[in-house]
Amino acid sequence: MGRWRPPAPRSTAIITRDGFERLKAELDRLWHQVRPEVVKALAAAAAEGDRSENAEYTYRKKQLGEIDRRVRYLSKRIPALKVAEGVPADREAVYFGAWIEIENLGSGESLRYRIVGPDETDARQGWISVDSPLARAALKRRIDDEFEAELPGGRVRFAIVAVVYGEGAP
Numbered sequence: 001m002g003r004w005r006p007p008a009p010r011s012t013a014i015i016t017r018d019g020f021e022r023l024k025a026e027l028d029r030l031w032h033q034v035r036p037e038v039v040k041a042l043a044a045a046a047a048e049g050d051r052s053e054n055a056e057y058t059y060r061k062k063q064l065g066e067i068d069r070r071v072r073y074l075s076k077r078i079p080a081l082k083v084a085e086g087v088p089a090d091r092e093a094v095y096f097g098a099w100i101e102i103e104n105l106g107s108g109e110s111l112r113y114r115i116v117g118p119d120e121t122d123a124r125q126g127w128i129s130v131d132s133p134l135a136r137a138a139l140k141r142r143i144d145d146e147f148e149a150e151l152p153g154g155r156v157r158f159a160i161v162a163v164v165y166g167e168g169a170p
Contacts, residue, residue: 011118012130015081016097019120023081027074030067038064077119084117087165094138094163096130101162102138105146110161115139134158 015023038060045057088095099114115138118129128135137149138160146159 013077013080013082013117014084014096014130015117015119017083017085019117020078020081020083023074023078023119027071027078030071030074035064035067035071038067081117081119090142091165092163093140093142094160095140097165099162099164100138100160102158103161105157105159111158 042057042060042064045054045060048054048057051057084096087097094100094115096115096117099112101110101112103110113126113128113134115130115135116127118131121127121129121132130136130139133151134149137147138158141147141160143160143163146157148155148157
């Protein structure tokens with residue numbers, strides 16, 4: 001079995017200023033702090049002799065590969081990203097960077113999300129990718145608009161309850 005993997009679908013190259021700074025900080029930390037430590041540990045493990053039975057060597061080699069893969073990705077991705085700054089003129093419509101409160105019309109459940117770039121999604125914080133089916137369906141909708149989104153559980157109807165812009169939003 002080969003190592004070939006099909007290419008990932010292209011994601012939108014847009015990001016918030018904070019997300020951009022976090023990616024740059026991650027690249028800097030990986031390259032200047034984490035990678036040198038792993039290289040030192042790898043060299044020490046290699047010096048112990050027989051590498052075929054050396055678990056530390058195997059682990060560090062794999063860890064170095066993962067770090068290099070992430071560094072390579074970030075080095076290519078960061079220059080390609082467009083930082084979206086500012087607030088749209090129409091603050092009642094859903095655009096990139098908005099916090100939205102939506103109501104599931106089937107269950108009555110109220111949900112709150114922030115629409116961010118694909119490189120900065122975080123489910124715990126309620127940050128969803130602009131490429132997600134829910135965000136794509138909500139974009140350009142206004143407060144009190146209803147829309148449908150095709151989710152893994154099936155088609156669901158939602159209504160926009162609130163739209164807020166800015167970092168200080170809930």
